[in-house]
Amino acid sequence: MKLNERHLMQLAAVLDAGGVSEGAAMLGLTQPAVSRSLAMLEARVGEPLFLKGRRPMQATPLGAQLAAQGRTIITASRKASDAVQGFLKGTKGIVRVGGVPFFMDAMISRMIGEFQNLEPEVTIQQSYLNLPEMVGALQGDQIDLGIVPIGVLDLGPGFEFTEILPGRNIVACRPDHPLLRNRRLRAHDLTSFPWVAPLPGSPLMSDLQMILMSIGMSDLNIRYSGGSLMSVINFLAETDALAVLPFSVVFAQRKENRVTVLPYEIPQPNRSLGILRRVGAPRSPAAERFAGHVTTAFENLKHIIKRHENAVVWGR
Amino acid sequence: MKLNERHLMQLAAVLDAGGVSEGAAMLGLTQPAVSRSLAMLEARVGEPLFLKGRRPMQATPLGAQLAAQGRTIITASRKASDAVQGFLKGTKGIVRVGGVPFFMDAMISRMIGEFQNLEPEVTIQQSYLNLPEMVGALQGDQIDLGIVPIGVLDLGPGFEFTEILPGRNIVACRPDHPLLRNRRLRAHDLTSFPWVAPLPGSPLMSDLQMILMSIGMSDLNIRYSGGSLMSVINFLAETDALAVLPFSVVFAQRKENRVTVLPYEIPQPNRSLGILRRVGAPRSPAAERFAGHVTTAFENLKHIIKRHENAVVWGR
DNA sequence: CAGCTTCATAGCAAAATGCTATACAAGCCG
């Protein structure tokens, strides 16, 4: 006994509205159309669905049961329409962001918070990925966009990259680190303190190698590795250890005053933080909106950084 | 953005089945039909719903959202079909029974229990009604059937009545009542004990009047009134009070041995317990099934009563 | 590269949907 879903919806509307004409109006149909639908439904079922001669119209128990299903169909249909509307406007849906751990923790998570204040109906699914996995995730459509530092030339075909912040690394330490008292730092000053190693696979790892080479050492005194940003900062704040970190990550922590920049020039990677997307991916307005938000947030951040640098001498 | 519910269902089926052909088969359609539906849906939405070139087929986030609604539509539709099926077979649905309080408590409630063991998917809504309200409730389609003692001629037009048990009242008392020791009871024996009045509006009320007239007294020593059957029985069991009760009601309590029949002949009302229905009412197979169950249950009861009467001398 | 599987498209017939116009029924009022 397969019933026509449209008929069920019309049944529900008619009972909710109290009459055929009203129910038809509620659905944007004419009264005869609905009248016939009901007759067909009743014929199909073979049982009366209405109590005759009642205003407002009332259902038999069976009619009421069917109307209940009709109502859920109506609401499901309406939800589907809403989902599309919201999707098109970018005010609804899911954004799946992958990002390198430190940036996600230091900056993106805050921006996600801001974004959700603007678009409370958008859900953000965050995942921690470094470049290789991110490429796979984008191709496999597991994420909508990635936030990753990338060399300008590393971009494979089929991907687009929008830069949001030039890469710039610094050596971080706690604010009362003994090296900050030195007028002029030498390479061997750095090697006499323990170091924190970045997460394996992260771009900072290769940066650290570059620094090693520039200092002319083959290895550092690695005392801590594998920690997330919060762990690293906690570790740095408690010890005299040093770490290579993106400047912006340290900058984002300035209010907490737990880590600062050691004024020592290190070689800079030819990399930029940016948003990585697959060109063929099904577009998601919510994701684009989020990407826009992140971009402007970093744009603002650049200005703040500039003002800050003019006012503050780091490491003092 | 109104979407076609049928399309949503097909989308859900295709994603659940993992392919267009499989989804079409699941719905009993051909592959091209579903293929076109999906194309139409996608065109209407204006966004891709599938990730191209994947086996099994995978949805974009938006597609997944729409499919979720499609699934709820499918299940709603299936529930509606089930409701009809169950209704036609009488194995599903709601039966709304009205009945006079004492019969409902003493007998019908047990039968409802038995019936539910047979038809666990039928819901019974019981309400306590005496004849006048019952007529109103039947006409207003608040109940499907009423169980009520009724004079054969009291039947109004538009109602049908199927007798299930001839009316027979007795005087009830507790098993160790002093009157049970009397060889031969006289009318004035009865008046020397307190009485329990039936619920106002119940047919027993007029029966009590008849008894009064036959005894030749104008009133009795009414000491308790307004109680439900359980209250009345509790009261009778604790006191030497007497009450007019239908024989079958007392019979149904025989196992508990808290009340018994006082062997005193009283005038019998020209009434029968039966099932009252409105002729024009929308038929409800579940209700009919229930009515049948009650009828046969009483049929069995008659035999048990007959056997019991041959074996037992009441009030001994 | 042939063969298999699966999705997309074309073309056509049948069903359904929706509309306007109109008939029918019930309740209300002078």
Add this chain to the structure above:
DNA sequence: CGGCTTGTATAGCATTTTGCTATGAAGCTG
């Protein structure tokens, strides 16, 4: 009680949708 109002059912017709078969196109596999 006859007409008026309100509301539902039916008729007739045009349009859209749906479903089918047949066939083309694309991707995977041995």
